[in-house]
Amino acid sequence: MDAKALWQRYQEWLYYHEGLGLYLDISRMRFDNAFVESLQSKFDKAFADMDALEKGAIANPDENRMVGHYWLRNPDLAPSPELKQEIVQTLEQIEAFADQVHTGAVHPPKESRFTDIISIGIGGSALGPQFVAEALAPDFPPLNIHFIDNTDPAGIDRVLSSIGDKLATTLVLVISKSGGTPEPRNGMIEVKKAYAAKNLDFAKYAVAITSTDSNLDKVAQSEGWLTTVPMYDWVGGRTSEMSSVGLLPAALQGIDIRAMLDGAKEMDDATRVANIKNNPAALLALSWYFSGNGKGEKDMVVLPYKDSLLLFSRYLQQLVMESLGKEQDLDGKTVYQGIAVYGNKGSTDQHAYVQQLREGVPNFFATLIEVLEDRQGASPEIDPGVTSGDYLSGFLLGTRQALYENNRDSITVTIPQVNARTVGALIALYERAVGFYASLVNINAYHQPGVEAGKKAAAAILDLQQKVIKVLQTEKKALSISEIADKAGAAEQVEAIYKILRHLHANNRGVVLTGDLSKPGNLTVSLD
């Protein structure tokens, strides 16, 4: 296509949202009108599915749950007055609590103000808060946030040592919708011990964000934590940024959560329009479908050209991959669906992997996120008449063009500025696009059966560890790994047993491996 035709195509497909100042450009995806027409009936169904979901249909059939994240930003849409009231009350509770912390009405036992937050959570209970903190927290927030989003002991140590003596003024948010995920539970127990080691009463520093009656809720109640903020079963973890999960940490950091909700609401209104061309989420879903042939054949590379949006790709990775990565469709047919998502930021990545994007295996489409405002205030000149922001913009445009010239497609999303409204809108845009795409390919976007398999396998390994230690304690002599496996009644698990023992040995946990470490089968194992 020559430059003039491309300019025409750009204008023909450009979506602009006036209220948000947001542009979506899919002109560099090489679909034609016949393709769009071929998807019309699938889209009719997607619009109808979405309408039913918003009215409270059981959109997550195997978990028998409603899917209601859209109600969070427009409680009037909630399917019952009780739900509406719950949403409104929780929001008020969040604002009141954040306010009390900011004014010092809620304060640590021996100090007048909280200064820091440790946010403990994983997956949907971490990625949204992390993304939003990076994107929106002011340079000098009322409270500095630190995240524990893993069960990595060294990672936990790092957070605790960076906080140091400020533990006495650190508020702890334990975020877990289910209240039973092992990683945040471990983080909570370790942090609790850190408070105890400094003679601080953990309960006076702790807040739970969890579903009513979850294990975490029960712990918080019985220990008398500062407060518990509810999370609802009709909000999925990966769409929970605008529930208590995301809003409480954001409010505590001084982020305008009403503006986030407003931006999302505005985008929700725009993505409710039952017309592909006038609906930005439909345009995204259409582009994804086109690129990957409705089978995820191409990866989504997300490149925000703005440092503060660095974590958007990580956030989207969960939203897209946990929602769309499914073995079976809604009819039980094996389909192996999904779209792989990765990316960091531009132009930084141009000096890393963009080489492959330009010239290597063409198994992706790019999503470039452009922010029109370079910075607050004027920019100094780098060269006469040229600023750093001009470079950033030039690199974005250049990459888009260079990719296109080599038959690599791209989408560009443009926002005027990174602020609470536009971030809320971006989150809502992608939530809806994922919902539409799931309808197009006929899968349940709202469950995650695959995650359970990994959790069960991990639990089985921890059980095995107990059995192995028992064998060593009972036998009281050096044994080979296969002898241990036999005595533990787990002969087929011999390799896992070797790895468990090697880990215990490396951490001075009383297990000694003797022999040639390159020949695991010849090692003997004893307790020291």
Ligand SMILES: O=P(O)(O)OC[C@H]1O[C@H](O)[C@H](O)[C@@H](O)[C@@H]1O
């Ligand atoms: O908030 P939680 O219940 O602790 O869940 C945290 C995360 O872990 C699970 O394994 C799910 O796969 C995620 O969707 C979820 O966000």
